[in-house]
Structure formats: structure tokens, C-alpha cells
Amino acid sequence: MHTTPAPRIAIIGAGPGGLTCARILQRHGITAAIYDRDAGPAARDQGGTLDLHADNGQIALREAGLLDEFFELARPEGQEMRQLNPAGTMLFHHVPEQDERFKPEIDRGLLRDLLLNSLQPGTVRWGHALHAVGGPADGPRHLHFTDGTTIEADLVIGADGAWSKVRRAVSQATPLYTGVSFLEAWFHDVETRHPDIAELVGQGGAAAADGERGLFAQRNGGDHIRVYIIQRAPADWIIADGLTPEATEDIRALLLERYKDWSPRLRRLIADNDGAYVDRPIFALPVPHVWEHNPTVTLLGDAAHLMPPLGVGVNLAMLDASELALAIAHHDTIDEAIHAYEKTMLPRSTETAQLLDGAAEELLSTELPDFATAGDL
Incomplete structure (x- = not known):
């Protein structure tokens, strides 16, 4: 990034997407602050295990310089999958090869700690629940938090999940049951x-x-x-x-x-x-979910493309984060970086969301739905 002075980048949400984005930015010498509503990293249960795929989540970890550490923590044996019928009869059984690494499992808490510990101290500002994004579209943006405080930012990255407050700055879409x-x-x-x-x-x-x-x-x-x-x-x-x-x-x-x-x-x-x-x-968000380009706000992960939990959510969030961070590092302005990022991210997320639209029903099907992809629960 060649802009002077350095842009003030605010990432909302300290999930895997937000943390990955900040980590890759820092590896390129770019400062970003993460604001998260939780009081601290141990404020709540982080959820179950997830599988990081070689063609998206692992790409992001490689850009973050954390892939080797991930493999030390991951459980390749977690790729085993059993399909039964309601009588308890085994219908399908996948046993991973000893060296199979396409989508090993890792607990969400371990992944979050790996990413958190890789960041510069003070990167995450805990106890900051966002109320709204204000300010003109061309910046600076004003981030209003529920405790009454306000900060200014030149770029706001919404990594704040299904019920994103940042999303409201660019889209009126809301998740549907x-x-x-x-x-x-x-x-x-x-x-x-x-x-x-x-x-x-x-x-x-x-x-x-x-x-x-x-x-x-x-x-x-x-x-x-x-x-x-x-x-x-x-x-x-x-x-x-x-x-x-x-x-x-x-x-x-x-x-x-x-x-x-x-x-x-x-x-x-x-x-x-x-x-x-x-x-x-x-x-899930309506399909497709797109928005008009905004020079100071963009989204990643579930904030951009919430889908049923069929093994893609965290993987796409981390790939989004990697591509956004690299776009910021390799373009002269934030506006150019957002253009480049969304040019790839929006078509990819739309294609995937269309494939998974209504796919939550497959989790109930008797026709051997591919639960083997459902590692993102």
C-alpha cells in the first residue's frame, strides 16, 4: 500500500475471517484494528470442529504463514465419515488415508487461538459492540459502538457474521430462516x-x-x-x-x-x-446477495454470503479475508483494492450460494446426502 498517510482500517469481528485478514495485512506491514463485541477471547464457547480445505481455507493459512502450525494442531483422522440409516445400519464409511490432508479437522477454539496469537499485541479491541456505521460514503467512516464511543476509519471491513451491523451500510438484505x-x-x-x-x-x-x-x-x-x-x-x-x-x-x-x-x-x-x-x-442470506460498490466499506464471510452449514462458511470467510488483505497490500488506494476484491469474491460467493440455496433440506434426505461436506457446523 503506497497511500500516505496510512489508511485507518477497522475490522469488525474477531472470528476466523477478521483475524485472518488482520494477520495477512500485518505480514505486509499494514496496520488494522479489530473490534469485537465479546469481553475477551474466552467470553463464550467457540463452537465445534471444522474442516479447512486445501483449495480455500488452507490457501489463506499459507498466506498468513500459519499452515505448518495448523497441521500440527489439526486432526486428519477427523476426515472419517459414517453414514447410517435410522435403524443404525452403516450405509457409507470413509476412512481417510494416513497422509490425507485435503480437509483435516480443527476445533474452532484452537484455530482462533492460532490466529489470535499470531497478531501484534493490542490488535483486537475487546468489548466493542458495533451499533452502526455512519459518515459519508467516501469517508471517513464513523463507527458508533453501543458503549457510546465513536472512532473514525477509512475502511470498514464487516467480518461480523450472520447478523452483521456493517452490512447495513451497503445492503438492506437480512438473513431468512x-x-x-x-x-x-x-x-x-x-x-x-x-x-x-x-x-x-x-x-x-x-x-x-x-x-x-x-x-x-x-x-x-x-x-x-x-x-x-x-x-x-x-x-x-x-x-x-x-x-x-x-x-x-x-x-x-x-x-x-x-x-x-x-x-x-x-x-x-x-x-x-x-x-x-x-x-x-x-x-441464510437471499441469493444472490450483491451490493453497489462502496469505497469505504466491504464485507467478508457470513456478513457477505451467509449459507447453510455445509462445509463452506469458514473456508470462504478465510479465503475472502486473504484476497481482501492481498488486494489492499497490492493496490495504491483502498477504493481500487475493494474493486479488485469484490470483482472476484462476489461472483464466487454467488455461484456457491446458488449451489447451496435450499440445501439445508439435504441434511434431512434419505438419499445419502453428502454429510461428508458438513464439517462447518
């Missing part, structure tokens, strides 16, 4: 406390569906397993059934009734979990 809802269940110390479930799931993932309902169990690091109970249901189905999200035993009883025809072994993925369930209705 897909009609498919996930309920997350956790299992801890599985080899000791849940050995039958550990054997059922293996080292990667195991899935089953009957057309209306599905289960996807996923091995995480640290001897944990997460199960996603998948249903075609209203987004507020728990409340609609007269329950509250905290009513764990009542929700469990309702689910066991809905899955009553499934094998007892698979029903244990519903009945034996440790702790409460986590409600995760699945939303």
Missing part, C-alpha cells in the same frame, strides 16, 4: 463416560436421516463429541411447543417421541447428552 433447525447437544469425556457413542461416531462424523429428521454427530478434540439434532420445524419450535430453551428434560422427552422409530443406539445421541441443548435455527 431456511425451515431447518439444529439443536446442539454436547458429550464430554466420551471414551470413559460415553464409550458406546464414541464407538458409533468414530474419529470424524456420523450421520443419519429419515426425510423429516436427522442426526449429525461430530468428534471434537479433547475427548468431546457434539451432536446436531436436525429437524424441519418452525424457527421458534421450542416455544411453539410450550417449552423454554432451559427445559432440558421436557425437550428431551419431546425429541425422543419424535425419534421414537429410530434405533435405541442412535436415540442415545438425543438422550444421554451432558447439560442443556443449544438452539440453532439455520438462516
Whole structure:
């Protein structure tokens, strides 16, 4: 970047996309600040495991100079995939080769720590929940935070996920409910406390569906397993059934009734979990989601192209982040960099979103849906 003085770059969101963008910018001598609503890096659970693909997520990590460290942390054995029917019969079983590295698994928390620890101290400003982006389109932009503070920026990068506040500066689009809802269940110390479930799931993932309902169990690091109970249901189905999200035993009883025809072994993925369930209705942005070029604001990841969780979300977010950072490093102005970035990102995300439009339904199909791609849950 040859602009003088150096542009003030604000990245909203300290997820994998925002962190990757800042890391690659810093490798090119460009300063960026990340603002995140969380009070700190340990403020909340980071979610389950994900697979980083050789043709997108791993490309970004290579540009970040972190690919070797990623492979030291990743679990190649997590690429194992089992497909069962509701009776518990194995229909499909993929066992990865010993040197298979196309999409090894890594826990989200480990990936986030890898990226966080690679940044210059003070890069992330915790406890900054964005309220709105103001200021003229040609800058400087004013970032208004919920604590009443305001900062100026020459470029605002929205890496703030599904319900992005930055998106509102360039687009009126909002996520729409897909009609498919996930309920997350956790299992801890599985080899000791849940050995039958550990054997059922293996080292990667195991899935089953009957057309209306599905289960996807996923091995995480640290001897944990997460199960996603998948249903075609209203987004507020728990409340609609007269329950509250905290009513764990009542929700469990309702689910066991809905899955009553499934094998007892698979029903244990519903009945034996440790702790409460986590409600995760699945939303997606309208397709295509594009916006008029703005010289001071752009988006990446879910803020730009929220899709069903079918193994692409984090990978595309990190590829977006890499390409945006490199565009900023290799162009004379921010405006030129955004043009170059969006010229590639928008067609790619549109093509992928069109392929996945309505694909959340595939998670319920009895026709062997490709759960092997569903590593991004």
C-alpha cells in the first residue's frame, strides 16, 4: 500500500475471517484494528470442529504463514465419515488415508487461538459492540459502538457474521430462516463416560436421516463429541411447543417421541447428552446477495454470503479475508483494492450460494446426502 498517510482500517469481528485478514495485512506491514463485541477471547464457547480445505481455507493459512502450525494442531483422522440409516445400519464409511490432508479437522477454539496469537499485541479491541456505521460514503467512516464511543476509519471491513451491523451500510438484505433447525447437544469425556457413542461416531462424523429428521454427530478434540439434532420445524419450535430453551428434560422427552422409530443406539445421541441443548435455527442470506460498490466499506464471510452449514462458511470467510488483505497490500488506494476484491469474491460467493440455496433440506434426505461436506457446523 503506497497511500500516505496510512489508511485507518477497522475490522469488525474477531472470528476466523477478521483475524485472518488482520494477520495477512500485518505480514505486509499494514496496520488494522479489530473490534469485537465479546469481553475477551474466552467470553463464550467457540463452537465445534471444522474442516479447512486445501483449495480455500488452507490457501489463506499459507498466506498468513500459519499452515505448518495448523497441521500440527489439526486432526486428519477427523476426515472419517459414517453414514447410517435410522435403524443404525452403516450405509457409507470413509476412512481417510494416513497422509490425507485435503480437509483435516480443527476445533474452532484452537484455530482462533492460532490466529489470535499470531497478531501484534493490542490488535483486537475487546468489548466493542458495533451499533452502526455512519459518515459519508467516501469517508471517513464513523463507527458508533453501543458503549457510546465513536472512532473514525477509512475502511470498514464487516467480518461480523450472520447478523452483521456493517452490512447495513451497503445492503438492506437480512438473513431468512431456511425451515431447518439444529439443536446442539454436547458429550464430554466420551471414551470413559460415553464409550458406546464414541464407538458409533468414530474419529470424524456420523450421520443419519429419515426425510423429516436427522442426526449429525461430530468428534471434537479433547475427548468431546457434539451432536446436531436436525429437524424441519418452525424457527421458534421450542416455544411453539410450550417449552423454554432451559427445559432440558421436557425437550428431551419431546425429541425422543419424535425419534421414537429410530434405533435405541442412535436415540442415545438425543438422550444421554451432558447439560442443556443449544438452539440453532439455520438462516441464510437471499441469493444472490450483491451490493453497489462502496469505497469505504466491504464485507467478508457470513456478513457477505451467509449459507447453510455445509462445509463452506469458514473456508470462504478465510479465503475472502486473504484476497481482501492481498488486494489492499497490492493496490495504491483502498477504493481500487475493494474493486479488485469484490470483482472476484462476489461472483464466487454467488455461484456457491446458488449451489447451496435450499440445501439445508439435504441434511434431512434419505438419499445419502453428502454429510461428508458438513464439517462447518
